[in-house]
Amino acid sequence: MTAGRPFRPASLSLLLHYNITPMETMNGHAALQMAEAVTKAGGTFDISFFPFSRAKPTKGEVKLVTFRKCRMRKPLPHDKFDIDGKHFFLFLTENDEPKTCYRSLIRAMSFSTDNKIKLIKWYE
Numbered sequence: 001m002t003a004g005r006p007f008r009p010a011s012l013s014l015l016l017h018y019n020i021t022p023m024e025t026m027n028g029h030a031a032l033q034m035a036e037a038v039t040k041a042g043g044t045f046d047i048s049f050f051p052f053s054r055a056k057p058t059k060g061e062v063k064l065v066t067f068r069k070c071r072m073r074k075p076l077p078h079d080k081f082d083i084d085g086k087h088f089f090l091f092l093t094e095n096d097e098p099k100t101c102y103r104s105l106i107r108a109m110s111f112s113t114d115n116k117i118k119l120i121k122w123y124e
Contacts, residue, residue: 023116023117023118023119024116024117024118024119025118025119025120025121026109026118026119026120026121027120027121028103028104028106028120028121028122031106031109031118031120032089032103034109034111035047035072035091035109035111036072038111038112038113039071039072043111043112043113044068044069044070044071044094044112045070045071045109045110045111045112046066046067046068046069046070046109046110046117047066047067047070047089047091047101047106047108047109048064048065048066048106048107048108048109049064049065049101049102049105049106049107050062050063050064050065050105050107051065051101051105052101052102052105064107066108067091067093067094067099068093068094069093069094070091070092070093070094070099071091071092072090072091072092073090073091073092073098074090086103087102087103087104088100088101088102088103089101089102089103089106103122104122106120106122107119107120108120
């Protein structure tokens with residue numbers, strides 16, 4: 001794995017792609033609160049989401065990306081959003097690289113407290 005490139009486990013991508021759910025599900029808001037609590041306690045989490053940029057739209061199939069050993073972060077001085085910041089989830093990768101994703105595009109998370117992959121459900 002090279003620095004700055006997302007880790008893409010084939011098994012998680014396949015499970016989410018084929019909508020196979022042999023794992024727990026978790027409400028999206030509860031997952032973000034858990035990520036905050038784990039980060040404050042010194043732990044990390046893994047996150048899988050679909051990337052999207054309003055500035056650089058992609059054509060064709062969008063692939064799920066996964067980052068491991070992440071921590072939540074606060075907005076940086078240069079972070080500027082054209083829409084309300086509450087729609088974004090801000091985190092640091094294991095290389096301390098700041099990343100941002102749309103909250104509603106997060107599909108799975110795993111926390112260092114139990115290491116179980118949880119599918120994230122935003123809407124019932």
